Amino acid sequence: xxxxxxxxxxxxxxxxxxxxxxxxxxxxxxxxxxxxxxxxxxxxxxxxxxxxxxxxxxxxxxxxxxxxxxxxxxxxxxxxxxxxxxxxxxxxxxxxxxxxxxxxxxxxxxxxxxxxxxxxxxxxxxxxxxxxxxxxxxxxxxxxxxxxxxxxxxxxxxxxxxxxxxxxxxxxxxxxxxxxxxxxxxxxxxxxxxxxxxxxxxxxxxxxxx
Numbered sequence: 001x002x003x004x005x006x007x008x009x010x011x012x013x014x015x016x017x018x019x020x021x022x023x024x025x026x027x028x029x030x031x032x033x034x035x036x037x038x039x040x041x042x043x044x045x046x047x048x049x050x051x052x053x054x055x056x057x058x059x060x061x062x063x064x065x066x067x068x069x070x071x072x073x074x075x076x077x078x079x080x081x082x083x084x085x086x087x088x089x090x091x092x093x094x095x096x097x098x099x100x101x102x103x104x105x106x107x108x109x110x111x112x113x114x115x116x117x118x119x120x121x122x123x124x125x126x127x128x129x130x131x132x133x134x135x136x137x138x139x140x141x142x143x144x145x146x147x148x149x150x151x152x153x154x155x156x157x158x159x160x161x162x163x164x165x166x167x168x169x170x171x172x173x174x175x176x177x178x179x180x181x182x183x184x185x186x187x188x189x190x191x192x193x194x195x196x197x198x199x200x201x202x203x204x205x206x207x208x209x210x
Contacts, residue, residue, distance in 0.1 A: 008161045010204060012097045012168045015197035020102035021165055023052060026196060029163070033155040037148070041119055043112045043132040045145050048152070049185045051104040061182055062106070062193065063099035066173050067091045073172070094203065097168045102197040105156075107149045109138045109188035138188050149191045156194070166199035 030048060039045075051058050070092055078085040098104065112132045115123055122128035131137040153169065160167050170193040180186040 002158070005158065005161045008164075009157070010166065010199060010202040011094070012101075012166050012195065012197070012199040012201070013093060013203055014096060014199070014201035015101045015166070015195070016200045017053070017100060017102065017197075020053070020197045021163070025163065025165075026050065026103055029156060029159045029165075032159055033152055037152040037155050039148050040144060041130065041132070042116050043130070044148070045110055045112055045132040045138075045141065046149050046152075046191060047106075047108050047110045047185070049106045049108070051106065053102050055104070058183055059099055059101065059104055062104065062173070063095060065179065066095045066098050066170055066193070069172050069174050070095070095170060095172070097195045098170055098193060101195040103195065105153075105192075105194040105196065106183070106186065106190060107153065107192040107194070108186050108190045109142060109145055111135050111138060111188070135188075142189060142191070146191050153192055153194055160196060164198075165196055167194060167196050169194050 030050070034044075071089065074083065074086065074089070077083040111134065112130070114120070115130055115133070119128060119130060123130055131141055157167050173190060173193060174180070175189060177186065177189050180190060
């Protein structure tokens with residue numbers, strides 16, 4: 001039953017950096033996820049960039065963005081009276097999987113260059129507006145794009161669990177694309193971060209230890 005597969009999910013704090021799935025396996029999972037994930041008008045207005053074991057510099061930078069955003073939001077909460085300010089605040093350990101992992105997937109919006117044959121004919125006839133093909137509309141359609149990313153990510157997650165591959169998600173990061181200029185493949189707003197690998201330490205271990 002699929003519920004038995006989905007219940008394997010555990011939030012990863014640390015991955016095994018010596019023993020992990022090969023790139024062919026990850027590529028196969030992503031191709032299958034693409035195949036079964038619906039997209040409005042088949043545009044898929046998002047990119048999935050995969051950072052492998054060698055991309056430590058990018059991962060460190062992205063981890064810093066997550067930690068910085070976490071601090072920023074807590075400061076906003078304190079300034080607004082929702083929380084109390086914390087002195088000597090430490091980095092949240094739940095974000096460690098962004099820093100150290102075999103594979104980090106970065107989902108971000110993209111502008112679609114081509115439509116499928118059906119919508120190409122509709123566009124050429126002058127009767128269809130494909131907002132996915134215009135940079136100025138990227139932010140306007142971000143809600144529907146984010147839904148599609150969620151569907152793709154969940155399908156990826158399910159396929160990972162079938163092969164006993166662990167994963168974790170993070171959505172705590174800057175939305176302003178100008179803060180991602182050091183990551184060359186990010187052209188438009190980042191929507192989700194996902195890590196893949198073999199977990200060796202999970203959030204439940206931290207809870208049990210406490």
